[in-house]
Amino acid sequence: MDTAQQAVLTIDGLQILLDALRQRGYRVVGPTVRDQAIVYDDIASIDDLPRGWTDEQDGGHYRLIGRDDEALFGYTVGPHSWKKFLHPPLLRLWSAEHDGQGVRVVAEPDPDERFAFIGVRSCELHAIAIQDKVFLGGAHVDPHYRARRQDAFIIAVNCGQAGGTCFCVSMNTGPKAKAGFDLALTEVVGDSGHIFVVEAATDAGLTVLAEVPHRLATQEEADAAESVVTQTAASMGREMHSDDVHELLLRNLENPRWNDVAQRCLTCANCTMVCPTCFCTSVEDSSDLARAESSRSRRWDSCFTMDFSYIHGGSVRASSRSRYRQWMTHKLATWLDQFGTSGCVGCGRCITWCPVGIDITEEVRAIRDSEQH
């Protein structure tokens, strides 16, 4: 099979694929149900996948509900994103031993595992590509990110449905996975059975696929897979006019709408924690009581905290208005200046997981509308 041709896997074939990855030494992680949400965690078998579940999402709203079928990937994205593996929430950077002679600093060793990600959505592939630019694309490279990223095996899944807060079509990031994966699956559940139409994009993907029983897809199967994605694209829950949003926001830094959103925003930082591209971190040092050993850890941080912008004397962004503005203008505007790409992939997590349902697409619309009056 060459890369242009599509293959078909059965459910059993998918299990064999996961086994093949594990045998190659990968730590296989993917979606699973925990705490009434679909999260990303270790997957021992396809039984760990959220079979027969879907999610209902809206501003500040997330519910799992049962499906009428046995689909394994019949939902959209949950509170987790793959950054929890590639850019861990808490990571020791180094430790130091102090003795009479001085200090010896020891860098944190690379992890001894490599990841296989199962069920990465198109928006998430874009999010990974965006974090690649942040951590690998500049003058300095983050060795921790690189160590986790470079050997990761990625199985994408083309979304079979759009969530209530999805707007990847607006951001040109989905729903069909186009790059950044080894294998991409489209789940087709119908009267004729339950199959996965597979596309291989890399040699690594082809090699693994070769170890798994599969057959070539028929034209009808390929068409069915294509129509799944087309239907998803046509049913986005949200929409954002994004091509001029950079200029729009930067000429509206004093728009009264920021005061309005500040009335609602709790500055809880949920949006930044669930965002698959937010990369900000802080560091903290610790030592034992005798100061014989010390270490530094890096922890996810958020521009919604007061400490984030603290310089001696106080915080630069003391008001919630300025902190929300910082987050949104960074995400949608200055990110482009910094990394040549938007920081938003239209996954909708910030809308769903906002406790008061602030909707980034609605905020953009309100600012845009304010210019019409």
Place this chain on the structure above:
Amino acid sequence: MAPPPEPPVHGRTPPDPMVPCVARVRRRRRDAPQVWTLDLEVDGGDGTKNFPFAPGQFNMLTVFGVGEVPISLSGDPAKPGCLVHTVRAVGAVSDALARLGPGDPVGLRGPFGAGWPMTEAAGRDVVIVAGGLGLAPLRPALYQLFAGRARYGKIVLLYGARSPDDILFRREIESWRRRLDIEIEVTVDHASSVWHGHVGVVTTLISRADFDPLHAIALVCGPEVMMRFAITALRHSGLDDQSIYLSMERNMKCAIGFCGHCQFGPVFVCRDGPVFRHDRVQSLLALKEI
């Protein structure tokens, strides 16, 4: 299976830009209330103690077990074996840093950031406007100007401090005053009647200074409000925005554009600055809480 532990990190170029090398305090002296200058020496390892840097750059200094802060280099770039940092003890880390004594270890990462436009300054009058601790990151620029004195036009140093006691590098300023090839004016915000120098804000010195605004370049460093006033005065004197440079301060945790803290609109102060040409940040300076 876990890989073998890595060898201890020495020298200045560890593979991980977040891992400090170990320097030692060679000397510590008090410059003003709460302000201390530390001379550091990098531990050997690569056979040299040299640590080249450009005027205006900064290092990240760690007090082991306490934390890390960005501190600008305030010494002579022509003496790269001795790393001079001037620290104001205002927080847990800077306070611990200021308490270190000779022989104490200091974690060091750097040098980071874009410094002063020393190449652009060649052939022009150089007006240096410093406020408070802002003189520290400008001192390496002054050393370089003195070392290549013939390459520049007039050199003017205008320095404002809170009170006579708060003047940094006082003896050195007095020795510079004895040079006949630099105009130095020092002013304080208020003083007792013992003080014989200027009293008034540093911006008032700008209109009195002798330089050709059409062929001058200005280097400004100090508290942000002071810099805004100074820039207004410099423009009033006839300098254009492309000839005014300023050094910004923001919270920094990594110094390499990863942590996100130092964002100032589209720029990362650590990576794209701390020194910026005024026209690049002008629109943001007037905005609140950016």
Place this chain on the structure above:
Amino acid sequence: MEGLERIVKEHPFFAGLEEGFLNLVCGCAKNVRFEAGQYLFHEGEPADQFYLIRHGRIALELTAPGRGAIIFQTLTEGEIVGVSWVIPPYRWTYDARALDLLRAIAIDAACLRQKCEADHDLGYEMMKRFLPILVQRLQATRLQILDVYGAPA
């Protein structure tokens, strides 16, 4: 008197002043000299003159109990000392002390006020010269109030 006219004309404060006005101003002007340490005036005294500094420097001071004299501004060659003469009740609100040997032009306040009243064009010309200095000093005062170099509390 020609010498005095030239000095007044060349002082930055009167730069570009038309000849007729210059003559009116010079009619109120005289050369003065103060030794280092000598006071030009004290707080509360009648503000019957203002000064154009030709050489030397002046410290403006306020005295506070227990703190002694606090210098809040120094003025130098090319600058002017005193605006209290423009505004009733025409009394100084601070002390002015020569820091070095000081040469200045003293302008008789009552004399100039009278001429400004008689000729509002002269009065407007004077206001246009005083106002920027007042605004500049107001801005400087704002910056001082901010105490930007102060260590955070």
